[in-house]
Amino acid sequence: MKEKTNEPKTSTKEFEAALKSKTAGVYTLKLYIAGMTPRSTRAVANIKEICEKYLKGRYHLEVVDVYQQPTLAKGEQIIAAPTLIKKLPLPLRKFIGDMADVEKILVGLDLRPAKVRKKAGDEQ
Amino acid sequence: MKQKHRTVSRELAKCPTGIKGLDEITSGGLPLGRPTLVTGGAGCGKTVMGMEFLVRGILDYNEPAAFIAFEEGTKELVENFKSLGFDLENMVAQNKLILDHIEINRAEIIETGEFDLEGLFIRLGGIVDSIGAKRVVLDTLETLFSGFGNEFIVRAELQRLFAWLKQKGLTAIITAERGKEGSLTRHGIEEYVSDCVIVLDNRMQEQISTRRLRVLKYRGSSHGSNEYPFLIDEDGISVLPVTSLGLNYSISTERVPTGIAGLDAMFEGKGYFKGSSVLVSGTAGTGKSSMASSFVNGLCHKGTKCLFVAMEESYDQIIRNMRSIGMDLNKCVEKGSLQFYTARPTVFGLEMHLAMMHKLIIKYKPEVVIVDPISSFLTGGMGQDIKSMLTRLIDFCKSRLITTLFTDLTSAANISLERTQEGISSLIDTWILLRDVELNGERNRLINVLKSRGMSHSNQVREFRITSSGIELSDVYIGQGIVLTGSARVQQEARDRVESLTREQEIKSKQRELEGNRKSTQAQITALEAQLAALSDQEKVLQSQETARREAENLAKERLTSSRISKDVQLVSPNKRKRTGAKK
Numbered sequence: 001m002k003e004k005t006n007e008p009k010t011s012t013k014e015f016e017a018a019l020k021s022k023t024a025g026v027y028t029l030k031l032y033i034a035g036m037t038p039r040s041t042r043a044v045a046n047i048k049e050i051c052e053k054y055l056k057g058r059y060h061l062e063v064v065d066v067y068q069q070p071t072l073a074k075g076e077q078i079i080a081a082p083t084l085i086k087k088l089p090l091p092l093r094k095f096i097g098d099m100a101d102v103e104k105i106l107v108g109l110d111l112r113p114a115k116v117r118k119k120a121g122d123e124q
Numbered sequence: 125m126k127q128k129h130r131t132v133s134r135e136l137a138k139c140p141t142g143i144k145g146l147d148e149i150t151s152g153g154l155p156l157g158r159p160t161l162v163t164g165g166a167g168c169g170k171t172v173m174g175m176e177f178l179v180r181g182i183l184d185y186n187e188p189a190a191f192i193a194f195e196e197g198t199k200e201l202v203e204n205f206k207s208l209g210f211d212l213e214n215m216v217a218q219n220k221l222i223l224d225h226i227e228i229n230r231a232e233i234i235e236t237g238e239f240d241l242e243g244l245f246i247r248l249g250g251i252v253d254s255i256g257a258k259r260v261v262l263d264t265l266e267t268l269f270s271g272f273g274n275e276f277i278v279r280a281e282l283q284r285l286f287a288w289l290k291q292k293g294l295t296a297i298i299t300a301e302r303g304k305e306g307s308l309t310r311h312g313i314e315e316y317v318s319d320c321v322i323v324l325d326n327r328m329q330e331q332i333s334t335r336r337l338r339v340l341k342y343r344g345s346s347h348g349s350n351e352y353p354f355l356i357d358e359d360g361i362s363v364l365p366v367t368s369l370g371l372n373y374s375i376s377t378e379r380v381p382t383g384i385a386g387l388d389a390m391f392e393g394k395g396y397f398k399g400s401s402v403l404v405s406g407t408a409g410t411g412k413s414s415m416a417s418s419f420v421n422g423l424c425h426k427g428t429k430c431l432f433v434a435m436e437e438s439y440d441q442i443i444r445n446m447r448s449i450g451m452d453l454n455k456c457v458e459k460g461s462l463q464f465y466t467a468r469p470t471v472f473g474l475e476m477h478l479a480m481m482h483k484l485i486i487k488y489k490p491e492v493v494i495v496d497p498i499s500s501f502l503t504g505g506m507g508q509d510i511k512s513m514l515t516r517l518i519d520f521c522k523s524r525l526i527t528t529l530f531t532d533l534t535s536a537a538n539i540s541l542e543r544t545q546e547g548i549s550s551l552i553d554t555w556i557l558l559r560d561v562e563l564n565g566e567r568n569r570l571i572n573v574l575k576s577r578g579m580s581h582s583n584q585v586r587e588f589r590i591t592s593s594g595i596e597l598s599d600v601y602i603g604q605g606i607v608l609t610g611s612a613r614v615q616q617e618a619r620d621r622v623e624s625l626t627r628e629q630e631i632k633s634k635q636r637e638l639e640g641n642r643k644s645t646q647a648q649i650t651a652l653e654a655q656l657a658a659l660s661d662q663e664k665v666l667q668s669q670e671t672a673r674r675e676a677e678n679l680a681k682e683r684l685t686s687s688r689i690s691k692d693v694q695l696v697s698p699n700k701r702k703r704t705g706a707k708k
Binding site for chain 2: 032034035039043066067071077078079080081082083084092093094095096097098099100101104105107108
């Protein structure tokens with residue numbers, strides 16, 4: 001499945017786009033927050049820090065306030081706040097919380113191998 | 125306008141659910157503007173209850189509603205509820221209902237610290253505000269818990285959610301799955317929603333499952349505390365608070381003809397009391413069903429609505445069989461005065477049967493209900509349950525002045541005929557016993573009234589014949605110290621007829637003889653009288669002759685004397701003259 005050459009011709013546009021972005025290494029991230037609570041501010045600061053440190057120059061981060069755009073939140077099935085959605089590269093992933101657990105985020109963003117992720121889990 | 129339908133009660137404002145029976149149990153509905161917890165295992169009907177609460181709210185009370193599904197997608201919901209007759213799509217199109225599916229996929233979610241469920245609140249708030257929803261259902265909360273690993277946060281957020289619902293004045297149903305070891309919910313959320321808790325249950329008993337509902341808790345309100353069976357069918361949920369009936373129904377002195385002239389005669393010539401319970405019991409083949417059909421037949425042709433609950437025969441079979449004895453029940457069905465409900469007793473539990481009958485009675489409003497036979501329930505449940513079920517059925521029918529007729533098959537092994545296996549004899553007002561009597565190589569049917577409350581009834585045993593034109597009753601031969609039925613009765617009757625004929629002839633000849641005697645005596649009397657008359661005539665002639673003679677004599681004497689007196693007239697007084705005349 002991971003073999004690019006074996007991909008069927010019917011592969012969707014999204015997938016092609018995903019491949020492109022993967023090669024380009026561009027991350028599309030969306031952070032949904034619910035108002036400017038201390039937790040929201042914390043989350044915004046944390047994710048910005050992570051992006052700057054690990055994805056400098058190859059990421060798009062958009063911060064959305066669900067109070068102001070509830071319909072957008074509905075489409076994305078946003079229940080918890082803050083929620084960070086990694087739209088690209090695929091697979092889609094959701095991170096909830098104030099983005100304080102850097103290790104988990106890095107694993108989730110495929111910036112760390114899963115081994116470390118397991119370790120991180122154990123540590124917790 | 126919104127306030128109009130609200131039950132204004134001193135204790136608590138209530139929101140009527142519109143679900144059949146539930147409002148009665150909760151004396152008005154769910155607590156208005158508060159969340160109610162509906163809990164139960166899988167397949168108990170939690171989602172259906174929640175959805176019906178919303179749909180009834182929309183249809184009956186014009187209250188917009190929102191259904192938040194954590195489990196099923198909106199498409200599935202629409203399809204699933206089509207079978208219950210709820211057109212959710214239409215309601216959604218009319219902006220009366222919002223179906224919202226919130227997907228929580230644990231695999232996608234990575235927790236990275238503290239969070240809250242503000243997103244859910246905003247989403248809920250948006251939905252509620254968009255159509256001005258008054259009723260909300262959250263189905264089910266288990267998914268929320270399983271979606272997020274941090275139970276402490278979810279718990280705290282739920283508490284906030286309930287507070288938020290209350291603050292918004294939403295009447296909400298929150299469904300939750302029942303936990304193990306008797307706890308009401310898996311995550312102990314009942315403590316947040318403690319105003320009203322409804323427990324649903326789907327229990328197996330004798331391989332038959334019955335859904336039951338119980339109001340476990342209702343703060344600030346009285347409620348029925350029993351377990352009530354409920355049904356989910358094409359009309360949605362019906363809860364049957366049949367157990368809540370008391371013995372305070374009014375009764376009628378009106379009479380209902382039995383459909384058999386001879387039987388009417390046994391009940392003062394009028395029949396059963398309207399609203400009474402009648403039991404026809406007997407062994408196999410004694411004509412119980414025919415008797416029940418006659419009752420129905422007589423009434424339906426006059427337009428009285430009847431419900432025939434058949435437990436052993438199919439509709440077609442009954443029609444065919446009754447046609448053979450001169451009853452066209454099909455005509456009644458076509459006319460709409462007769463409704464059949466046929467089901468094997470084993471298809472559902474007793475409660476379900478009761479519920480079905482209950483529903484049919486409410487829907488169809490019959491004046492007479494027949495259950496044929498109640499003994500078949502013995503295969504579907506326990507004895508005690510049958511009694512309780514029939515008690516409730518009878519009570520329910522009596523409260524609506526519906527005459528009930530049950531047939532009961534007494535098994536041959538049962539020693540006493542005057543006992544029902546279901547133990548319901550004390551519930552019955554009129555009990556008719558059918559029997560078989562074997563004599564001279566044939567079996568004949570006998571009928572007698574064992575009891576009939578509140579009326580003087582015949583104490584006689586009658587013979588009961590099923591003919592091609594229906595049921596006929598005739599007096600049995602009771603004479604010379606024996607009871608005869610059937611051909612023996614016919615024989616004896618013939619013998620009696622011959623006997624009486626001879627006796628009659630004898631009497632007649634005797635009478636003639638006497639008449640002759642009388643006449644001859646009369647003739648004698650006449651002759652004698654004639655003689656007597658002749659005699660008295662002769663006597664009269666004699667007398668008159670004598671008188672005449674004397675007169676002539678006197679006259680002659682006088683003349684004689686007067687000729688003498690002409691000589692010495694001064695000397696003799698008239699007396700002397702007479703005397704002297706006499707002397708001479």
